[in-house]
Amino acid sequence: MISQAQEIKTADRPNYTKKELVADHPTWCPGCGDFSILSIYFKLMEKLQVPHEKITSVAGIGCSSRFPYFVNAYGVHFLHGRGVPFATGISLMRPDLHVFMFGGDGDAFSIGGNHLDHAARKNIRMTYVIMDNFVYGLTKKQTSPTSPIGFKSKTDLTGSIDQPVNPMKKLIAAGTTFVARTHSHLPNHVMEMMEKAMDHDGFSVVECLSECTEFYPGAFDSANPRKGGTFTLVPPYHDVTDEVAAYTLAMAPFPGYFGVFYETQRPTKNALEAGLIADAKAKTENASTLDLLQKTFDRFS
Amino acid sequence: MIDDKTTNTVAAKSGRTANGRQIQDAVIRFAGNSQDGIQAIGGFLARLAGRTDKDVMTYMTIPATISGGPSIYQVRLATGEVLSAGDDVDILVAFYQHSYQDHIATLRDGGILLYDSDNVQPAPVEKRYRAVGVPITSRTVEAIGGTAKDKGKNMFVLGLIACMFDLDVPKLEGMLRAYYRAKGQDVIRNVLVAFNAGYSYNLGGAVETFAFAPEEGRAGRRQVVMDGNQAIAYGALAAGVRFGAAYPITPWSTVMEILRAELPKYGGIFVQAEDEIAAVAMACGASYAGHVALTGSSGPGLSLKSEAIGWAVMAEIPLVIVDVQRGGPATGLPTNVEQSDLNIARYGSHGDCPRIVIAPSSVEDCFYTTVEAVNLAREYSCPVILLSDQALATRFETWEMPDLKKYVQDISPSFEPRGPNYKPYANTPDGIAHHAAPGTPMLDGKYPVVTGLEHDEYGHPANAPITHVMMVAKRRRKLLVLDAKLPPPEMYGPPEGNVLLIGWGSTKGPLHEVVDAARAAGESVTTVHLRYLMPLQPGTKEIMNGFDHVFVVELNDEGLYGYGQLAGILRASFCDPKIRGINKTDGLPFKVREILAMMREKVKEAEQPVLV
Numbered sequence: 001m002i003s004q005a006q007e008i009k010t011a012d013r014p015n016y017t018k019k020e021l022v023a024d025h026p027t028w029c030p031g032c033g034d035f036s037i038l039s040i041y042f043k044l045m046e047k048l049q050v051p052h053e054k055i056t057s058v059a060g061i062g063c064s065s066r067f068p069y070f071v072n073a074y075g076v077h078f079l080h081g082r083g084v085p086f087a088t089g090i091s092l093m094r095p096d097l098h099v100f101m102f103g104g105d106g107d108a109f110s111i112g113g114n115h116l117d118h119a120a121r122k123n124i125r126m127t128y129v130i131m132d133n134f135v136y137g138l139t140k141k142q143t144s145p146t147s148p149i150g151f152k153s154k155t156d157l158t159g160s161i162d163q164p165v166n167p168m169k170k171l172i173a174a175g176t177t178f179v180a181r182t183h184s185h186l187p188n189h190v191m192e193m194m195e196k197a198m199d200h201d202g203f204s205v206v207e208c209l210s211e212c213t214e215f216y217p218g219a220f221d222s223a224n225p226r227k228g229g230t231f232t233l234v235p236p237y238h239d240v241t242d243e244v245a246a247y248t249l250a251m252a253p254f255p256g257y258f259g260v261f262y263e264t265q266r267p268t269k270n271a272l273e274a275g276l277i278a279d280a281k282a283k284t285e286n287a288s289t290l291d292l293l294q295k296t297f298d299r300f301s
Numbered sequence: 302m303i304d305d306k307t308t309n310t311v312a313a314k315s316g317r318t319a320n321g322r323q324i325q326d327a328v329i330r331f332a333g334n335s336q337d338g339i340q341a342i343g344g345f346l347a348r349l350a351g352r353t354d355k356d357v358m359t360y361m362t363i364p365a366t367i368s369g370g371p372s373i374y375q376v377r378l379a380t381g382e383v384l385s386a387g388d389d390v391d392i393l394v395a396f397y398q399h400s401y402q403d404h405i406a407t408l409r410d411g412g413i414l415l416y417d418s419d420n421v422q423p424a425p426v427e428k429r430y431r432a433v434g435v436p437i438t439s440r441t442v443e444a445i446g447g448t449a450k451d452k453g454k455n456m457f458v459l460g461l462i463a464c465m466f467d468l469d470v471p472k473l474e475g476m477l478r479a480y481y482r483a484k485g486q487d488v489i490r491n492v493l494v495a496f497n498a499g500y501s502y503n504l505g506g507a508v509e510t511f512a513f514a515p516e517e518g519r520a521g522r523r524q525v526v527m528d529g530n531q532a533i534a535y536g537a538l539a540a541g542v543r544f545g546a547a548y549p550i551t552p553w554s555t556v557m558e559i560l561r562a563e564l565p566k567y568g569g570i571f572v573q574a575e576d577e578i579a580a581v582a583m584a585c586g587a588s589y590a591g592h593v594a595l596t597g598s599s600g601p602g603l604s605l606k607s608e609a610i611g612w613a614v615m616a617e618i619p620l621v622i623v624d625v626q627r628g629g630p631a632t633g634l635p636t637n638v639e640q641s642d643l644n645i646a647r648y649g650s651h652g653d654c655p656r657i658v659i660a661p662s663s664v665e666d667c668f669y670t671t672v673e674a675v676n677l678a679r680e681y682s683c684p685v686i687l688l689s690d691q692a693l694a695t696r697f698e699t700w701e702m703p704d705l706k707k708y709v710q711d712i713s714p715s716f717e718p719r720g721p722n723y724k725p726y727a728n729t730p731d732g733i734a735h736h737a738a739p740g741t742p743m744l745d746g747k748y749p750v751v752t753g754l755e756h757d758e759y760g761h762p763a764n765a766p767i768t769h770v771m772m773v774a775k776r777r778r779k780l781l782v783l784d785a786k787l788p789p790p791e792m793y794g795p796p797e798g799n800v801l802l803i804g805w806g807s808t809k810g811p812l813h814e815v816v817d818a819a820r821a822a823g824e825s826v827t828t829v830h831l832r833y834l835m836p837l838q839p840g841t842k843e844i845m846n847g848f849d850h851v852f853v854v855e856l857n858d859e860g861l862y863g864y865g866q867l868a869g870i871l872r873a874s875f876c877d878p879k880i881r882g883i884n885k886t887d888g889l890p891f892k893v894r895e896i897l898a899m900m901r902e903k904v905k906e907a908e909q910p911v912l913v
Contacts, residue, residue, distance in 0.1 A: 020746060024761065052746070056739040058586075068750050069762065074739035075750040076589060078582070079612050085546075085579035089586020089594065090739070092570050093544050097590075097739055115582075118575035273570045280565035290709045292566055293539055300525045301351065301702055 015049055018042035023072040033184035033210030033220075034064050034131055040190045041071065041100070041129075044198065050098070057100045058087040060107035063138045064131035064210070067102040081112030084119045084128065091126045092270060098198060099126040106136055109145040109165040120174035120203050122269040127197045128205045131184075132167065133212040134219050141215040148254070151216075167207045168250035172243060172262050178204035179246065179262040184211065185224045186231060189258060196260060202268050209255075223255035234259030321467050321512030326379035328387035329462065332404045333396030335363060335372040338455035343374035345459060345476060346468075347697035350378050351526035353469050355513060358810075359697040360386030360890065363636045371399060378466075380516035384810035386696065388892040392465075394458055395421050396437070413508055415461065417454075433507045435461065444498035445491050453495035460499020467512045470500070523702035529667040529693030533623055534559035536671030537595050539705060541712035542621070543569030544587035544594040546580040551635045552694040553599050553625040560595075577605035581622070585609055588618050589751060591714025591738030593679055597623030600642045601632065603649060603686075610684050611650030612753045614776060617726065617734060619678035619685075621671075626690040628888045637888030638692040640806055641857040643866040646686045647835045653773055655780045657681065658835035660688040662809035665700035667693060670832070672708050679712065681779050682735055688834065690856075692890045693807050714738045721745035724758040728771060732778035780836045787833055789840035794820070794827030800900060801848035802828040802883070805867055807890065808854050814893045815900070826900070834867070842875045850904055852883045854896055859884040 021042045028034050045055055055073035059065035061080035068075025078086045087101045108116055108130045119126075135153065136142040142155040146167065150159040171179045178200040182193040190208060197204035209220045221227035234257045239245055246262035284292060329346070331339040343359050350357035360375040377387040389409035395401035395416040401423060408414060410429045418434030426432045441454040456477075463470055477496065481489045527535075534556045537545070543564065547557040561571040574580035577598055584594035598606065603624045613620045626642045628634025646658045657677050661670040667689060674685040720743045727734045736751055737743075750760045755772060757763040794816045804812045812828040819826035829844055831837065845851050853868035860869065864882030872880050883899045885891070 023748075053740055053742045053748070055748075069752075072746070073748045075748075076586075076616075077750060077752040077754060078585070079608055079753060082578060082582040082609065085574065085582035086586035086589070088572070088579075089544065089546065089583035089588070090590040091586075092572065092583075093587045093592045094590045094739065114575055115579055118579065273565075276565040277568055277570075281568065284566050287566070289538070289541075289567055289711070290705055293535065293705050293709060296535060296563075297525055297702060297705065300527050300531070301523055 013051075016046070016052055018046040020052070021045055021055070021072050022070075024069050026070045027066060028063060029212075029214045031211075031213035032063070033133065033208075033212070034067070036184040036187050037102075037129060037131055037190060037208055037210060038067065038070055040187055040194060043191060044194050045073075047195075048198070054097050056090060056097050057102060058083045058090070059101070060103040060112060061138075062104040062106055062136075063133075063212075064102055064104040065107065081107050081110070082115065083107060084112060084115040087126050087128075088119060088122075088124045091124050092273060095270060095274070101126055101128040103128070103130060104137075105130065105132045105134065105144045105146045105165075105167075108132075109167065109170065113145075113165075113170075116170070117174040120171065120176040120205075123175070123177055123202045123266050125202060125268045125270045126204075127194070127200075128203070129194065129197075130167065130205065130207045131210040132207050133210050133216060134164075135212050135216040137212045137215050153215075166250060168256075168261050169247060171205050171207075172246050172250065175266075176205050176262070177202035177264050177266050178260070180204075180206045180260045181209075181256070181258050182206060183209045183220060183223050183231065183258060185220070185226065186258075189231075193260070200263065202266065220255065223258070229255065232257050234261065321510040323514045324511045325381065325514055326377065326383075326387075327392065327466065327511065327513075328375065328377045328390045329392045329394065330373055330375040330390040330404060330407060331394045331396075331458070332371070332373045332400035335370050337372075337396055338452075339372060339374045339396070342455050342459045342462070343376050344697065345473065345480075346376045346378065346462070347699070348476060348526045349468060349473050351524040351699040352472055354516065354522065354524070355380055355699070356383040357526065357697060357699045358383045358386050360692070361695055362889070363695070371403065373400075373404065378513065380513050383698075384813050385893060386890065388894045394462075396454070397421065415458075415508075431508070433504065435502060435504070440498055440502065441495050444494050453491055456492050456495035457499035457502075460496040461502060461504075463496075464500045464502075465504075465508060465510055467510050524699045525702050526697055526699050527664055527668075528555075528695055528697050529661070529664045529689055530555040530625065530695075531559060532664050532667035533597075533671045533687070533689060534563070536668040536708075537621070537675065538563060538567055539668075539708040539710070540672040540675035541710045542593060542595045542675055543567060544571070544584070544592045545569075545596060546572040546574045546583035546587075546594070547597050548574055548577045548580050548602060550577075550599045550602050552627055552691040553597050553602070553623065555694070556597055556623060556625070577602040578609065581606040581609040581620075584620055585613055585616075585618055588613075588620050589616075589736070589738070591716075591740070593619045593621070593675060593712055595621040595623065595675075597625065597687075599625050599627045599635075600629040600645070603642060603645055607645070607649040608651075610656065610686075611652060611654050613684045614650070614654045614656055615652075615753050615755070616751045617682045617736065617776070618751070619682050621674045621678050621685050621687065623671075623687045623689060625694045626688060628886075634888045636691065638690050638807070638890055639857060639886065639888065640688075640690060640808075640855050641866065641886075642688060643805075643834060643855075643857070643870070646688050647870065653777070655777050656683055656835065657685040657780070657783065657833075658688060659685065659833050660806040660831075661693060662806060662830060662832065663700070664693060664696065664698035666832075668703060675712070677783070681733060681783060683776075683779060688806060690807050714740075716741045718742040718744050720747070723747070723749065725749040725751060725760045726756060726758045726772070726775075728758055728775050731782045732775040733782070784836035784839060787836070787838045790832070790838045790844065791830045792827060792844065793830070795825075796827070796844065797847035798825035798827050799848065800824070800826045800850045800852065800904060801845060802826065802896070802900065803831065803845075803851065803853045803867070803871070804828060805831045805834060805855070808856065811891045811893050811896060812854060815896045818893060818897060819900075831867070834870075837870075837874060841871070842877070845871075845875070845877055845879065849879075850907060851877070851880045852900060852903060853880060854883045854891065856886070856891065857884055858886050
């Protein structure tokens with residue numbers, strides 16, 4: 001039923017170009033940070049030549065989650081907050097695919113917060129790109145779980161009063177095995193982070209600051225060199241396997257550091273389940289479905 | 302019921318000769334506390350019955366507490382078909398004073414009360430039954446000795462019953478050895494010592510022994526003894542389900558426990574998800590990836606899954622959702638039965654959301670409806686809800702060994718290239734379209750998105766009025782196509798008469814007994830069983846036309862207007878004001894007597910002349 005994990009890059013066929021991956025024209029507002037992530041996704045697929053029919057992107061609900069419509073590949077537009085468990089179902093049953101999950105801060109840290117923790121703890125093989133804009137854009141400017149205190153929105157007219165989530169701290173604490181942070185205004189860095197995330201065997205998450213030019217313009221200028229900010233990379237001496245050091249980096253005040261905060265190797269649930277199957281099949285000597293079931297029914301008779 | 306003919310039988314198999322009164326049917330209720338192992342007694346009796354050509358049905362109540370609390374287990378053993386767990390008991394085994402007090406009323410006239418004389422002091426014996434005291438606790442302690450205290454008194458009682466009913470002791474001993482093998486030799490020794498102490502306890506002629514009459518045609522038939530949740534789990538495995546995800550909830554959990562243990566042998570995975578919503582989302586994901594998946598829960602979980610069920614309807618993803626119903630709303634009655642999730646099964650979610658709903662009528666039917674649910678989901682690319690209930694989930698029944706060859710199937714996805722111009726949501730005449738799993742090459746290089754937004758035939762978001770009209774109709778049309786293919790509902794009794802009793806799910810057995818009893822009393826009563834609850838089977842309306850009174854018998858509330866959930870659906874569908882309800886909400890399965898009494902009362906009410 002579940003085949004052995006196949007190499008993702010297969011196929012003796014002519015290479016495709018990223019043009020073939022372009023689908024509907026994105027409905028995002030001009031200047032939206034999400035454009036940059038989309039074009040880097042095309043570039044990454046083109047670079048790795050992932051077979052066209054195996055590119056699979058899943059999204060929740062929000063501006064960012066319109067993503068799959070703009071990619072000419074298998075895509076799913078699922079429910080708000082539930083993209084991660086949906087992608088889990090695909091990932092566990094299809095070792096031949098590398099599932100990409102796209103969503104925003106509402107999906108990841110608010111309505112779907114619980115799923116993020118459990119996919120991290122179970123180390124489900126997939127890459128989750130969180131397009132974090134610090135605001136609810138699709139519903140037109142309400143406070144998000146990452147909106148800073150004082151941010152004025154339609155649901156906080158006098159400024160947000162609730163402590164925002166610290167994405168890096170949450171991800172590290174949940175047991176995510178690859179945690180990185182990037183900024184959509186620096187495409188080369190986004191590319192580097194997404195490629196590293198895809199290389200990682202496990203649950204890899206990239207938080208990508210992605211500016212909402214309509215409802216929170218300038219939110220990330222302080223990290224954008226072209227707008228007079230400073231883009232501070234994770235220091236070269238940082239040991240990515242050191243959980244405490246990663247946590248310390250995450251404590252830095254906004255705009256903080258960019259790069260890989262944490263990476264560790266831990267068996268994926270995909271591998272552990274495959275192990276259970278291998279053991280069970282060895283024990284039952286690869287018995288057929290009919291033989292296994294008949295044996296069980298005989299026991300009940 | 303134990304009849305009064307006394308004949309001599311030879312208990313050849315047990316190597317023991319006894320004078321046994323020959324009987325057709327016996328209802329035995331064990332009443333104690335949940336930690337006494339009375340479920341084990343019932344379980345062994347049920348399995349033994351299955352192996353000795355008898356029919357059996359059990360019934361139990363379990364307290365929804367962590368440990369302890371009163372609990373009962375009722376076993377009905379018979380030659381011939383058993384349709385319900387029995388209204389009244391022939392033998393009541395009472396372990397405690399409260400067991401005796403709470404259950405003595407269920408003992409029929411002429412029945413036998415067996416009580417633990419160490420714990421129970423019965424009231425001065427009524428003439429209507431016989432009371433026999435046995436020092437169950439002290440004899441068990443004496444037999445086993447050591448530190449076991451009164452553990453093992455269930456085995457002592459099993460021995461008593463084995464002797465009274467002249468059961469096949471070698472077979473029973475074999476079952477005990479096999480069951481306790483993993484617990485080690487000491488436990489097996491104690492079990493057998495307690496069993497033998499009970500078996501050889503001298504009842505001093507206070508109770509005669511009984512023997513079941515052999516049944517023609519049954520001998521040699523291979524029987525299976527299972528509970529409803531086991532039948533669902535193995536049905537799913539036979540049907541080819543290789544992915545499931547769920548969250549634990551009573552009384553659904555045992556299905557997921559079995560699948561978690563069994564699926565790896567079949568190359569599959571079962572995930573214990575972080576919550577009900579994640580479970581249904583994972584199942585949607587696996588189905589999308591090409592492996593039709595199963596999730597399940599009880600009522601509270603079905604509420605949580607409702608949004609995703611709507612997504613699967615919109616995205617046209619095949620999915621099987623099992624709901625083992627319990628008393629609701631909210632936490633309600635976790636360990637009692639109710640048929641009150643019909644409305645949420647049919648309508649739960651938002652928007653116009655057609656899906657398929659089917660309900661098994663017995664443990665055996667749990668197996669077959671699960672296979673059918675998987676195939677319906679695949680054929681119609683939509684969610685299928687299987688409405689089982691707590692009574693089916695926890696009772697043992699004997700049923701004929703299925704011909705597994707006929708049901709085992711491989712439903713692995715096909716990755717045959719599609720296209721050109723492949724439409725995931727093609728607006729076909731029957732409305733049915735099957736999506737392609739990722740990995741399927743598209744010949745024209747155009748790949749589909751599967752979505753919960755309203756979409757055109759290619760899966761592109763499209764909210765034009767005409768698109769929504771077309772797609773709503775397409776999703777509805779699939780169910781109309783299924784409806785036209787369904788058989789008419791199964792009828793028991795003549796097609797015309799005075800009273801028609803409509804039932805669904807686990808009320809089928811009692812309703813058949815009601816018809817038998819009513820017809821024996823000269824009343825014109827027929828019953829019809831609805832296996833498919835969405836869409837409804839064709840011919841339902843026409844059947845109702847043949848009767849003066851139509852009652853829908855359901856384990857749910859009679860509502861504001863005097864009828865329950867299915868009755869409301871039938872009224873809305875067929876505009877027939879004759880349809881009324883026979884309902885109850887005590888959390889227990891219907892007794893034959895209860896239905897008869899309510900039916901007679903309501904018929905009488907309706908036939909009163911109206912005085913002006």
